Amino acid sequence: MSYQKRRSQKVPVDLKNNMKIEDYFPQVPKEQQNCSSTSQVKVRSRKKPRDITNTQDRGCSFPTKTPEDQTVPLKKTIYVTLNVNHRKNQNMQNVLTYSERASLYEALHTLDAVREEVKTQQGKEMLVCGKERIEGFLNLGMPLSCFPDGSCVEITFSKRVSEQKEDNQVCGRRDWTSTDCVKFYIHAVGKTRKRIVKCGELHKKGNKLCVFGLKGETIKDALCKDGRFLSFLETDCWKLIGKLTSHVESSQEVDAMEGKLYQLEAEKRSSTRVAATATGTQNWELEEHKAYVLQEYIVREYPSLNRERERIRENLKKEMKIRKVNQSSLVKLHRTDFGKQTKNSTPVKTLKLLSQLSDSVGFLRWDNNGSVGCATCFVFTGPFVLTCLHVVHHIVGKGAEQEKWADIIGKCVRVTFTYEEFATKDDNCFLVEPWFEISDVTLDYAVLKLRENGQQVPAGLYNGIAPTPSSGLIYIIGHPEGERKSTDACVVIPQSEREQACARNVRKAMPDSDPEFVHMYTQNSFQKILHNPDVVTYDTTFYWGSSGSPVFDSHGSLVAMHTAGITVAYLGATSHFIEFGSALRPILSDIMEKRKDWYEKECVNQQDVEMLSQED
Template sequence: MSCKKRRSQISFNTRKNKKIDDYFSQVPKEEQNDPNTPQVKVDSKKMPRDITNTRDQRPLSPKKIQQDQTPPLNKKITVTLGVNPRKHKKMKYELSCSETSSLYAALNTLNAVREEVESRKGREMLVCGKEGIEGYLNLGMPFCCVPEGSHVVITFCQCKSKTEENKRFSEPQDQASTNYVRFFIHAVCSKGKKILKCRELSQEGNKLCVYGFKGETIRDTLRKDGRFCSFVESDDWKLINDLDTIIENTQPVDELEGKLFQVAAELPKNPRVVSVTQSSGLENRNFHKIELYIVNEYTTLKEEGEKLRAYIKEESEKRKKKASLFNVHKEHFGKMTKNSIPVKLNKHLSRVSDSVGFLWWNNNGNSGCATCFVFKELYILTCRHVITSIVGEGIDSSEWAKIISQCVKVTFDYEEFPLTEDKFFVVKPWFEISDEKLDYAVLELEENGQEVPAGLYNGIGPVPLSGLIYIIGHPEGKKKSIDGCTVVPPGSRSKNCQEKFQAREEAGCCFSTSFIHMFTSLRSFQEMLHNSDVVTYDTTFFGGSSGSPVFDSNGSLVAMHAAGITCPYQGGANNIIEFGSTMKSILANIKQDEHKYNTIFGNVQDAEMLSTDS
């Protein structure tokens, strides 16, 4: 068959057969000679012969490239609005959003969240992780930092100073997810003081989830966070991990991932109190200036001017009298509380203080501290309510010994900061001797090659009915210290409490007589007032000092500090009376079970000798 005839049998479809130019985007004529227009070079060796002479083509348009790229990944979490149960019926919302969004922008993709934000103008949104992520989250946190499947709860509060503008929270994040570091900080510092601007967050047990960039310093990260007080602008603060490791704020955040820290900082005194003290001398002068201006400016007041001046003069005289009365009270109070400690007693208290220990625990995020002391050999005493705080509510008692051994540490050298890891003892998985009514518990230390301080069991004395006693412990988890305080005799307990209530009422606590009667009639309060198993006193030792030994003025061990009665006052608490279980009652309770008694003291002969001495 001839070539001509063969070509005539081949049908040509213009729709299916395109020119080579049709496979490339066309360059407009005005851009063909433009030297700035990017060109695509064609390798003639790799192209078919019939297209080797095809001109260079422009690359794919930006729109085409954007369509070909992999879209950003979406992440799903669960959101609960914990603010209006009637409206939202505690429903959970499923949220799916791009990882490049901020947390705030992601949450605002939900209509329910936007409506709630709109209805609560002037209030700040708080987001707390419940599952998958813990702590209160920063609204500007990149959504990629929130693990897939997490559950967060949204509430609102009235904060005096907002952390950041919501506009900034809505900005997209351009950092890779691997560049972020996420760690956690307690809401109160190591000294129990508030470090956050928002009062709602500044509660014991709360923690903040903080994020930073790798290579960024700790100081810059906390400054950027926006939720911390002004102390972050200074250099004099640091982070503490596990109570024994200090990390300076100039260090990078790279190694902090997933760890929990406390802030150690010397916070200034309340500036409001300072300003009031400094301005008190100007108050009367300013008041007089205002009064004179009003009288001279308005002629209708001239007739009443003399009366007004007389009234102001009278009020000023009252203020002066109150000020002088305050000074008298201050001197009188100083005389009442002034006391001296004999050198012999001081030396003895210094020796026995070596046996007082700092007890600390961290049970899967449930952390706290208390005081304990060596009773005999490896056995230590602390309060039963401390053990309850360690193991948590609803845990079967059969699991207590195991939990205690896994999360409790004890050291006897916490006299200066910081603590050292090699000084800690751990506790054996043994818990058999305790009593809820007397609020005591016995634990046993695990031997680790260190010398255990001497036990205090052979220095027990009778309970003093009056005079001075001395408590040695770690109040609020601070360094070991001694507090000398006055014994409240059993017959004066009720009167002492009544006087404390009345003093608080006169100071502006707004206690009514009916409230005082109601409070003092509570069963637990009455039981304490008439309980012969406790010694009562006035002390400044509060949280963290439970389990502290109590000594009389002869240096004898007489009780173990247990608890106190407090009342709320202007956002804080005032002490009414404190008490501790007597060692005589604790020993008598242990002796009721001969096996338990011999476990500690070894044999009946030692037990009888101890009973005779006490």
């Protein structure tokens, strides 16, 4: 029987009437009732048998006593905190002592506070996260034998998305008959394919899932039976990546995995496969009505599109019938702060020059009270580094008052310049001063200041103003996807050819769509880039994590800073239309206007000062 079929089976309706309290708590022989041994516990016969109806409703059934179990199992004690705003004394710990052969789900539901909260939070999923002695978001089907005694866990509740079905609950696997388990951890965000979990609340950088498997079981079986991962794990090829980029195949057994942390790397599905999975029994009349509502909204927002009303309607209907998907997933274009793959032969002389320049490119990472991330920066001059302003926004988080940004940056940011093969330890990193005085939203740049720690700051890359290239080759050095330092050679897209390049890439990504039709949806996103002389446009493979990378011309002169790109989410696949960087010349002009004293002190090229002053 396949795993999918086993997962969808329901517990028989009369289980509640057939199962007795002895099935949960094996009776202690009379001769052992007065035993004081700590390995045995007494059964409290006065307690009313626990109602297991809630367990059946959640799709979770758990192993009962086997005939050979004649002794009461050991108990485990864990501490449970309910993190819900409306509950009085929400941070008060509840002490839970229960049989180690029981599941976490079964044990939690013996607490009155948990049962009451589950009733209050109907329609939501219970998420349990380890806080002390055990880590990560826990599978509710995990036996208590996997928990170190005295573990602390925290319960929150997540909104259940509409596409989650009854057999896709977070309680996960329930097929274990032995407590001889191995637990290991998986990053909630995948490497090549980012979305790997069903619950949107879990899909965040920094989150990790605690997974358990039975000894002798394969890694693939353990993750597929877990219940929290997407179904592509059952059919697609994937593997786990541990420290030092070591790979573990999914066919290996879990026996040696105890306590280890991995990231899942899976092959990306093509748009054809995504379209195939999107088909099914759908109400097309309802979908056409949704398309009509969308069209009416667009026409109201953009009166100039009235003449295109019928054309938009016909195109939407045509695309929906051909693709057999709903309108909400048909076209989603937007600016992405951090695709093309371009390969160019590079002269050895240029490679040597780029190697020297790369010494000044830094890996910037932050941990702001659990909010972690990474980007790229580079030494501009002296102890000052340049990166993107949107990176600073990610660092400080939403809602932070701007006067507090400097302190936040000084506390949580680290920069290393030696991440070329393996990540560098903190003792080899530069801290950042609580200093934030120079930045701009339009040009998306920010200047940060490294804190002296006895290490030699690499040489600054600013060495005078070089012309902004309008064609030819450029080179980007950075840390795409937060990986080791690398270089990408790119072809500059001239300003006069940007619109044609976008249209060409639209046709590649969406071969059955009308580029003009797509362009109407993305007017603002495109116009800001297509006719902006303050950016350099190109095709690159550098996306997330590479914001803030320096851009050099073929002579090794700093000409821009890699900033962002325009992407399209179409039928579940993401394509990249065009990438761009803020040119160095307008950045310097902006610094001159805002902080001329700082520029004249730190940027010693007086000729450039006069040049920028004349331009202003």
